[in-house]
Amino acid sequence: MTRRRSELDPPFTAVRDAVERALREDLEPLGDVTSTLLPPDLTGTARMVARGEGVLAGTACADEAFRQVDGDIRCEWAHGDGATVVPGELIATLTGPMHSILTAERTALNFVSHLSGIATLTRRFVRAAHGNNARIWDTRKTTPGLRALQKAAVRAGGGANHRGNLSEWVLVKDNHLGDMAIGEAIRRARLRWPGRTVQVEADRLSQVQEAIDADADIVLLDNMAPDQVAYCVELRGDRRRPLLEVSGGVTLQTVADYAATGVDLISVGAITNSAPVLDIGLDLAAE
């Protein structure tokens, strides 16, 4: 099936630009010197196949890579972002000029395996937190230049997106406070940036109380143990706000304990900056 836009896709501008850059860096100045050995007329079929188990992401980028390299390559997608794949599972079938498929192969695979790696690790955290309300979300700890793509991959894995960048919402940390009280900081933030999410980082329980009293939208509980987190959840009681976020060193081993506290959000830097790739390969055959 020809690929259709999905609500899990990154913005198409980011896809187009990232693919352009990736192809430039792989092809210039001389082009694919090896595929010049092939007969130019040779056509072929390639099957993109999962070699590991995981969650697919980045199909928009792979599709764009094949499309940019050669409009004569036809891509049929068996699965889209967010699908679970197992080893040997067919992801897509590419048909067209053999040399063009070979030229695009690594770039397409680099996108899809990197982003599927993020989706897969995200899904593992999501599963580990299962049975609770806690959502896994990402951070600004992303690979430079690829944030839009990585944040989309987190969504494909079932995670959510923390603020997209420094511009999106206010997150007051210790270093922003200086001598200011938390309540005063929130007041100033709401004055300067009305309507925008205002989040506060809290290291101590007293700060959490201050933030609750000052009507923060989210409180980031920094490096607290699960029982401290549970206490903060109690502090908030049955108010709708603030959302409570756990942050700092959460692992696949500890995430369930945190999720069990009733906390709303658990941020994990590792899902974007330390996810190994999902192994995905291309099986080619000349026609």
Next chain:
Amino acid sequence: MTRRRSELDPPFTAVRDAVERALREDLEPLGDVTSTLLPPDLTGTARMVARGEGVLAGTACADEAFRQVDGDIRCEWAHGDGATVVPGELIATLTGPMHSILTAERTALNFVSHLSGIATLTRRFVRAAHGNNARIWDTRKTTPGLRALQKAAVRAGGGANHRGNLSEWVLVKDNHLGDMAIGEAIRRARLRWPGRTVQVEADRLSQVQEAIDADADIVLLDNMAPDQVAYCVELRGDRRRPLLEVSGGVTLQTVADYAATGVDLISVGAITNSAPVLDIGLDLAAE
């Protein structure tokens, strides 16, 4: 010490462009909304400190990030790319306007922790292969758009760089051969691309012999067991060429066995596409 160019640095053009992109994606459209809460005159000092043990890389990018954000930030580097750091070790000291340091913080750290992660994993492979001649080198399995930076990080970790891209040298794989014999492919490659490295992928021992006979520069031994590799090393005998490269699924557990075969090069995709970050943080203090 003000940072000096190092022979381990990526090309400065790639550093400049990647930092520009990373800062755009973190700042636009509204800028760092939180740091507008700070007094504009507040200056501070930040200590970039290792929180994990590993090998430093990407200092050129971090330096450039601070420099682009604010020319008034002074960066003193205690270590450069390739240095081994331990938890708590000071990497750099930043002095200047507090809000500018905070604005640049995450971008600078994203570069240095991602690239140091690559250098660190590379070093682990290098160490695991120790006592032999085998060099660890990278692949084209890099994060799209960051190849120049990642390949420099591999060098910082003591690894070497396989071909930079499809343009740099010829690597004949099965799909390029079709009905052509390996010797014929090499002959054509040398005719079309004289002077350029010509490498051949070999799945079977007979292919290795063919490649040796045809004077390939490098033979990639694809997914062979260590004893098969050892046999190929013997096949080559005391000739200077071809270099023999092991490729496919080499892990920290198996790398020593491969290195012991006398092979020249071991390529590891994981060092660029699956390295977790090295944890590096910034400790700030207002002045």
Next chain:
Amino acid sequence: MTRRRSELDPPFTAVRDAVERALREDLEPLGDVTSTLLPPDLTGTARMVARGEGVLAGTACADEAFRQVDGDIRCEWAHGDGATVVPGELIATLTGPMHSILTAERTALNFVSHLSGIATLTRRFVRAAHGNNARIWDTRKTTPGLRALQKAAVRAGGGANHRGNLSEWVLVKDNHLGDMAIGEAIRRARLRWPGRTVQVEADRLSQVQEAIDADADIVLLDNMAPDQVAYCVELRGDRRRPLLEVSGGVTLQTVADYAATGVDLISVGAITNSAPVLDIGLDLAAE
């Protein structure tokens, strides 16, 4: 005084890029053909002077324009963004090579007069709403490619910034609802985008009630008369949320009536897409 970063500035990346583009479009391919008639050594002084009354914005762009054209131009700024200026008032003094000042003149003035026009109109709306809590804020009705600069100019005029773009927060309009109830849309939005501002457009009072019940962060009251708005304010009562925003056709004549209703926010597309420039000129003298 040499210009210093201000918390009212646009992100420097947007300033740098916009100035590069503006200078390219004014200079290529042949450069400033007229200023080649000047003796290359002639230096001069230029006084940037307000010819109308208004609020200054865009000084970062003007400063950058002079700096990019010639590092030998010295800019001394008498005022920064947000300052009120009257006809004849000195804004900045430029000293340096006469031909470079002439080359940069129009580009620098185009930025500062356009952006000051926005700040000035914003201030007029802010003043007209004076004595109430209502904040004036902008919309996405900005001039294409200049959003970051225009939104900063709104802040310089005392206004606030609505969402920066489609990515920043959720704004559910009629067309997004289809058959969905408002409460259901908010629930879905919070599930998919936790922590992010969720705003709902309401045309009818029943929708306002729905949005209040469903805990929207902001309700956009679309094209309502002041008495309807006042009724909505009452509906909300003394809850902290949702913020209530008036939108649609608010003018300098009607803004006070809306502000008097107790509404929190009044959005005005005109401040970014229909503000006339503030007249600012350059008085030059050779030395």
Next chain:
Amino acid sequence: MTRRRSELDPPFTAVRDAVERALREDLEPLGDVTSTLLPPDLTGTARMVARGEGVLAGTACADEAFRQVDGDIRCEWAHGDGATVVPGELIATLTGPMHSILTAERTALNFVSHLSGIATLTRRFVRAAHGNNARIWDTRKTTPGLRALQKAAVRAGGGANHRGNLSEWVLVKDNHLGDMAIGEAIRRARLRWPGRTVQVEADRLSQVQEAIDADADIVLLDNMAPDQVAYCVELRGDRRRPLLEVSGGVTLQTVADYAATGVDLISVGAITNSAPVLDIGLDLAAE
């Protein structure tokens, strides 16, 4: 009717680049977070409708915006640049995926309403000068980065284009003269830049005479009253050259008086830097 190239269009390179930039600034990093609430299969139809009276411009940009966002959106244009529209008049019909139409809506409208605003104000000046030979033309007082688009909009409004930038022709102002006589400046300009239009700014009648004698191509009559302008027209007599241009503070109220003097050209900065948008909206309906 599918849109066809028109001789009133801006260069397509400027259209493509401006639309790319505008979509990036509206969509990154997370995309259109709201339209993810829509069923991905929902298709719809949107009618672009004038809400004010004016002259259309920028249809190439709007068309390009829809096209870039989604190749499946079909645009049927009822009118092209230069057409007069009245409130309620259909401009274009868009059919395709609902979420894509919603994503592109504001960007497309920002272009077409901004540029139509320029065309509309231009037309008002053109009409006010009617019955005379005087042409209305623009200046370099354009919005930075949008000159190509704005100058095309001036043409759509029936105006003409002054020099496109500093590179296009020579315009000698007081500051370029220093001690040089006007005749000498023109002589030097023709020597250095043969074939290129040479224009001279004149504040005083004596300068006008000098410029006529020296065979300037155009004389810019700076801030003169209509009777002074009429005198200059007489000075020129029935020579074909120089063209005489009135510049400085011409308004809709005064333009007829200037036009009546027999002057050739009247430049108005306001048409590009102070034109309010033409109100144009999109009426959507799901199918």
Next chain:
Amino acid sequence: MTRRRSELDPPFTAVRDAVERALREDLEPLGDVTSTLLPPDLTGTARMVARGEGVLAGTACADEAFRQVDGDIRCEWAHGDGATVVPGELIATLTGPMHSILTAERTALNFVSHLSGIATLTRRFVRAAHGNNARIWDTRKTTPGLRALQKAAVRAGGGANHRGNLSEWVLVKDNHLGDMAIGEAIRRARLRWPGRTVQVEADRLSQVQEAIDADADIVLLDNMAPDQVAYCVELRGDRRRPLLEVSGGVTLQTVADYAATGVDLISVGAITNSAPVLDIGLDLAAE
């Protein structure tokens, strides 16, 4: 002497962008692999020396190349654009880190030798036409992407610049005319593009007369023999206009004959698209 801006320089935006592109294409992805063999501290001095005789151009580009590669390279220029140099003549002295000088060397030389080649060939045509009023000017037959730099080099060689691009002035050729008379075409062009140079191509004498009668600014005499050109000069008589331009196949052998006809302008495509480089080298010495 540190380099100063010259009125012969290309626009600095074009210089900066072209140098960025050239360095990217020479350095990425791995950087200058050879200069990593040098001790990083080694400093050196390089003398840029002419090896052929000619006219210098492109010094702004070479200066920018060294500056971008390493801010620690000091460039002292003995000559600027437009200077005549003889074999062995010192052009500039570079001092700084040896590896940086080596890295920048080829890019800097490629700019200066290519552009000096253009200036040199231009000067030869200028000299060959000497003793007459005829100016040598260029065409749009430039190397794609380098027009701004090449047109500046033509000025450095003593030539003038024809229109910078399709946007700058009107040049009516046979294919634009169809059934239209030349006079009608000029009338339309002046109506649509007032103030802008209007040039007409003429193949036949009757067309020249038409163009003169219709007050063209320039008439391009296409592929005429010198005696025909002389006749056209006579046709024009002592009118100031139109300027008469000879175009088509003018060589160093024939240019004097054309210049002797009294024609105003002689266009030569070869000066920009077929000029051999001026041989310029770098003599390096470690310190």
Next chain:
Amino acid sequence: MTRRRSELDPPFTAVRDAVERALREDLEPLGDVTSTLLPPDLTGTARMVARGEGVLAGTACADEAFRQVDGDIRCEWAHGDGATVVPGELIATLTGPMHSILTAERTALNFVSHLSGIATLTRRFVRAAHGNNARIWDTRKTTPGLRALQKAAVRAGGGANHRGNLSEWVLVKDNHLGDMAIGEAIRRARLRWPGRTVQVEADRLSQVQEAIDADADIVLLDNMAPDQVAYCVELRGDRRRPLLEVSGGVTLQTVADYAATGVDLISVGAITNSAPVLDIGLDLAAE
């Protein structure tokens, strides 16, 4: 025949980017002012015809230029890169909107005539060296920003490509050696950059011997006379390596003598930096 990808093409990314830049520089800000005089509906046919004899190159660029300007232009190619053409020979037929063909004409021709000029001069060198094994190859002496296109043109002319840039392989020159012996330099280069071509420049016979002994991949014989080169060939004997390259001042007159020595490669800077264009024109006819 619609154009098909050829193994002689430059990387499509370089083609796309170069054409975008070239069209921007020719069209902005006002577009093709002359072709606005044409009836917008006029269609026509253009025949791209060789006016000189030579070898075609750059057809991918010309095709892309027409395609970018107007998707309605149909290009039928009679010949592709590498074909020999004689004066009058049809190269391609363009059919479509007349004004679009005229707008694209010069840009398309600039690419194809410049690159065919390179291919043609390359072919002349190749022919002059005929009957020997010596290959003609290029250098890094290319026109800045166009290396990828020019190197492809060299291949179209029958030449080969020396290293693409500083990143591709190691070339040790005198200045890199300092006090280091050639053998030591090669050893270090192989250590740092395994698998990569290592080339050494040799001015003297003793250096050639050193380089042979140290197993260099290529030895560049710098400015040697043919008999010295012949001696070096003998020195190498029947070893497969190193390849021997002649470099420095080889002309069409001397190339045969060098080729007769048995040398492998002859590098000629002139083929990329001093090739005159191949004269190619467009014959247009309205339909």
